[in-house]
Amino acid sequence: MSNIPDIKWLASGEPYSEQFQDYYFSTDGGLEETEYVFLKQNGFPQRFIQSTDHQETAAIKIAETGFGTGLNFLVTLYHWLQTPEPKKPVHYIAVEKYPFSKVLLSRIYTLFSEQWPQLDEPCRVLLDAWSDSLNPQSVFKCSFFKQRFKLMLLNGDAQQELSALLPQHKQSIDAWYLDGFAPARNPDMWQQALFNSLYQLSKPGTTLSTFTAAGFVRRGLIDAGFTINKIPGLGKKREIIRGEITV
Ligand SMILES: C[S@@+](CC[C@H](N)C(=O)[O-])C[C@H]1O[C@@H](n2cnc3c(N)ncnc32)[C@H](O)[C@@H]1O
Numbered sequence: 546m547s548n549i550p551d552i553k554w555l556a557s558g559e560p561y562s563e564q565f566q567d568y569y570f571s572t573d574g575g576l577e578e579t580e581y582v583f584l585k586q587n588g589f590p591q592r593f594i595q596s597t598d599h600q601e602t603a604a605i606k607i608a609e610t611g612f613g614t615g616l617n618f619l620v621t622l623y624h625w626l627q628t629p630e631p632k633k634p635v636h637y638i639a640v641e642k643y644p645f646s647k648v649l650l651s652r653i654y655t656l657f658s659e660q661w662p663q664l665d666e667p668c669r670v671l672l673d674a675w676s677d678s679l680n681p682q683s684v685f686k687c688s689f690f691k692q693r694f695k696l697m698l699l700n701g702d703a704q705q706e707l708s709a710l711l712p713q714h715k716q717s718i719d720a721w722y723l724d725g726f727a728p729a730r731n732p733d734m735w736q737q738a739l740f741n742s743l744y745q746l747s748k749p750g751t752t753l754s755t756f757t758a759a760g761f762v763r764r765g766l767i768d769a770g771f772t773i774n775k776i777p778g779l780g781k782k783r784e785i786i787r788g789e790i791t792v
Pocket of ligand 1: 550568569570610612613614616617618641642643644703731
């Protein structure tokens with residue numbers, strides 16, 4: 546099966562997934578939604594701040610299921626850039642089964658830069674680095690700002706890729722962004738085996754967030770070992786989920 550995303554363009558210029566019949570991000574304030582659902586619920590940008598003035602410090606590891614247009618990555622990079630020194634390096638790991646080509650990303654980033662000029666620099670650096678040879682099961686790595694902000698993009702199915710990460714990254718992820726289309730439209734991204742992998746890749750203090758509050762997602766994450774709370778959503782979204790591994 547092809548790994549090319551099947552999209553159509555909305556009148557607003559934003560991409561929509563024909564394959565999953567769902568939106569990549571909210572068409573009514575996508576940036577604000579990302580800031581609220583993913584950054585705020587995981588404690589960013591405050592967690593970027595380094596508590597001591599040590600030069601050598603472990604990177605914060607953020608992992609995302611469903612990289613899509615990269616909006617969550619771009620907003621995270623923007624807030625990291627805005628954080629004054631001293632700050633921690635970031636290692637951003639994302640999984641994507643249907644990666645965008647450079648041509649499609651360039652079209653989307655023209656729109657992002659118009660709507661959200663603050664994303665101009667993050668869009669530019671990611672687009673410059675983007676590779677068009679994102680084959681299934683390949684790993685794409687790039688780094689920015691003197692290697693202090695790294696991206697590792699795993700191309701493939703989320704559950705398969707996360708379980709393959711386990712030997713090297715067990716108990717190492719600090720924060721999860723779960724962004725895999727609506728659970729009813731894409732159950733592969735919301736299965737118990739995946740929740741169990743998330744838990745095994747996490748450690749005490751790890752946080753997670755997602756835009757969905759579906760009961761089976763909540764129960765699955767709890768069964769895996771996370772403490773889960775429902776949080777009021779933004780705009781039309783009534784509730785979202787925040788989770789953590791209690792220390
Ligand atoms: C809601 S979109 C993600 C939006 C994205 N975070 C953004 O900022 O644009 C969900 C993403 O999950 C990807 N996806 C769908 N099924 C997948 C799977 N089984 N494994 C990995 N990625 C998958 C889709 O291709 C899509 O890019």
